[in-house]
Amino acid sequence: MTDDSGVVHGFPHLDTVRAAITALHRRLSYDGVLSYAPSVAPVDVAFSDQDDLHLGAQRVARALVHHLRLPDARMIVGFREMEHAAAVELAAGPEYFIELNDRFRTHRGDIGAALAHEVMHVLLHRLGLTFAGTRDNEILTDTATTYLGAGWLLLDAFREDQVSSQKLGYLTPEEFGYVLAERATLFDEDPSVWFTSPQAYTAYTRGRARAAQDASRPPLTSAGWAGRRAYAKHRKYALEHGGRGAPGMPYAFEPAAEGLRVSFDCPTCHQRIRVPVRGRVRARCGLCRTVLECDT
Numbered sequence: 482m483t484d485d486s487g488v489v490h491g492f493p494h495l496d497t498v499r500a501a502i503t504a505l506h507r508r509l510s511y512d513g514v515l516s517y518a519p520s521v522a523p524v525d526v527a528f529s530d531q532d533d534l535h536l537g538a539q540r541v542a543r544a545l546v547h548h549l550r551l552p553d554a555r556m557i558v559g560f561r562e563m564e565h566a567a568a569v570e571l572a573a574g575p576e577y578f579i580e581l582n583d584r585f586r587t588h589r590g591d592i593g594a595a596l597a598h599e600v601m602h603v604l605l606h607r608l609g610l611t612f613a614g615t616r617d618n619e620i621l622t623d624t625a626t627t628y629l630g631a632g633w634l635l636l637d638a639f640r641e642d643q644v645s646s647q648k649l650g651y652l653t654p655e656e657f658g659y660v661l662a663e664r665a666t667l668f669d670e671d672p673s674v675w676f677t678s679p680q681a682y683t684a685y686t687r688g689r690a691r692a693a694q695d696a697s698r699p700p701l702t703s704a705g706w707a708g709r710r711a712y713a714k715h716r717k718y719a720l721e722h723g724g725r726g727a728p729g730m731p732y733a734f735e736p737a738a739e740g741l742r743v744s745f746d747c748p749t750c751h752q753r754i755r756v757p758v759r760g761r762v763r764a765r766c767g768l769c770r771t772v773l774e775c776d777t
């Protein structure tokens with residue numbers, strides 16, 4: 482797990498984030514994802530300067546193990562000087578050794594965030610869920626931590642002013658906000674009430690706005706007038722050119738036995754959905770069971 486001093490903003494990893502959300506739904510199933518409600522409560526991971534360092538770290542680790550449904554896993558937490566914020570030894574278990582950077586001795590409020598990421602590494606290891614390459618695998622870990630209810634801690638650890646900055650994890654603050662917003666919609670939660678960092682709240686609102694775009698793109702009926710007009714233009718082009726649509730759009734047309742089909746990403750799990758082009762259509766995602774109202 483990294484601790485970035487130079488904070489990158491925006492959505493440079495969004496494709497990998499969406500792929501991670503799809504992978505979670507495929508590996509855990511619809512019911513499995515919903516079993517991670519509600520998010521870990523702030524009181525369960527609170528850590529004050531008056532708490533004993535090691536006993537407090539063990540208590541927070543146990544709370545995260547419980548939330549992430551790893552009852553037979555025991556986390557042994559230690560502190561040492563190291564380059565990264567934290568690391569975990571992924572062995573066969575049931576004991577796992579987590580090392581935290583020595584700076585957390587005096588930044589105890591962020592211990593929960595660091596532990597959440599490392600405990601998620603254990604869960605993904607047990608699930609056999611991994612992405613190729615260190616970068617993508619860490620993005621998967623951040624996304625899974627956030628989507629399964631412990632990642633609001635990572636975003637809340639983000640602070641930035643004119644002279645200094647702090648961010649834990651590999652996602653940008655806005656990408657953490659995006660995943661939190663996706664979870665908030667699925668679980669009907671409002672994570673903003675847990676933030677102690679004003680910068681975290683700002684990043685969340687920006688991520689929430691980006692997630693809202695996913696839920697308001699054609700052929701969904703929630704798309705705006707401009708999107709609907711562009712969609713009609715591209716549909717006409719596809720009908721006139723044997724099913725070939727314009728590239729670079731969030732939807733694609735393809736010929737089918739019944740005439741023409743359009744494919745697009747489910748706004749919840751981001752799995753690709755295909756429906757016939759025949760006006761008003763109600764589609765149900767086979768992966769996350771979201772019912773989508775479409776105007777094809």
